[in-house]
Amino acid sequence: MVAKKKFLFGLKADRQIDGDKMNREFSDRVMAEGGEGAAIAACMQCGTCSGGCTNIDRMDMSPRTLILMVQRGEWEKVLKSNSLWLCTTCYICTSRCPRGVRPADVIEAVKAIAIRQGIENDSTRFNQIFVELVQKRGILFEPELMQKYGGLQAMLEQAKLGIQLTLKGKMSPFPAKIKNPKKFNEALEKAGKQ
């Protein structure tokens, strides 16, 4: 369904950067997660980010709207948006922004907050398993990622490719690891919980 458009003095209502509606709480939290790269005060709602976005036609909320919703502190809308998980972090938005805002870094920070808030879907599950496995040995072992994420079915689906890669010497049945994976894991585990 196409949302009914509302206009005010020729400006779409959802585009207004209206001082009364702003709420710093969420944007402060996004910045606390993502650092200065996640600052959005300079956004003037021009929509250049959305114009270049790889996946905009599949998103329920454009990157431009998402930034506005973060500025207004609309937590629920942002955290539930599928845009977070359709963003491929390709940085087109960030490269084109005329005001130096970095929507890709903002979305990255919001993703981390969403996961900590308990948002669950295929993407959050994949991302968490990925990080957990890198933390375990310091080097990713792809067959394990496949198995943990997709179970036996994924292993079977990928079996043909797996065999081809093994025959070409491009996949070892044994995982590689760094010298002191335990220390590595502990340090990152602690950092991730803060």
Added chain:
Amino acid sequence: MKYSYYPGCSLHTTAKEFDISTKVVMEELGIELKELEDWSCCGGSVAAGVSHDVGMAMAARNVALAQKQNLDLLASCSGCYNKSARAAKALENETEKDRINTILSKMGISVSDYNIRVRNVVDVLVNDLDISSRIKKPLTGLKVACYYGCLLTRPADITGWDSPVIPMSMDKLAQACGAEVVDFRSKTKCCGGPILVSKQEVAFELTKKLLDEAKSLDADCIVLACPLCATNLELRQPDIEKKYNVSYNLPVLYITEIIGLALGIKPGKLGINKHIVSPKSVLAKLGI
């Protein structure tokens, strides 16, 4: 010139030919590579979206190890390069540096004040070296589509050596090798790599568009510098063909492989026999 070489997870596994061809070509051009000792995964495009600090620390660990060797870091994989460059930049910011240092110190690694540069192999090949004078076997008649994807040149404040929207470095390298470069309009469109597993359908759609355009331009192969893009474009090519009932059979080669061929290095020495989509048609066209 000597670099601390960071292969990352992919170059030791699915992108083995990128690892082999990088080493052989760099050696041929007189660049010394010393593999970064005890390197770890950079966290890819995913880790910082789970925790910013975890993602930054994963990437910064490798930068700190290269600092210890007093050598600039060279990565071939676009992802490893991008994330390492981002971490190196974050280390120049006092607040970020403190956050990262706290985590790394628990691993027994310390960040030093010795700033190193993080380089990508394409950057070094196009900006520091002159390959055109070294060409022994020009790739005459070969039509290539150079595909940059996202992380090789974006965002510009982290990369900065080529345009983030209309990059030309690989086009120039391929031309120097004597190949014909097609006008690949989708060259910086994302292939959907980071969402390949969790949103496979979307990733396949994005990748299909790239394959369609390269095919319509009559390219003999796609040339790239990212193992994740190669996973989508090459390893998943049969799946995409099956899903959409199309046939591409389009070889996907790393930029270092075609440079190696033009330098007169034997295909076997470059690891070209390790591809899943056979590059035989490319070699046949070149009479190799």
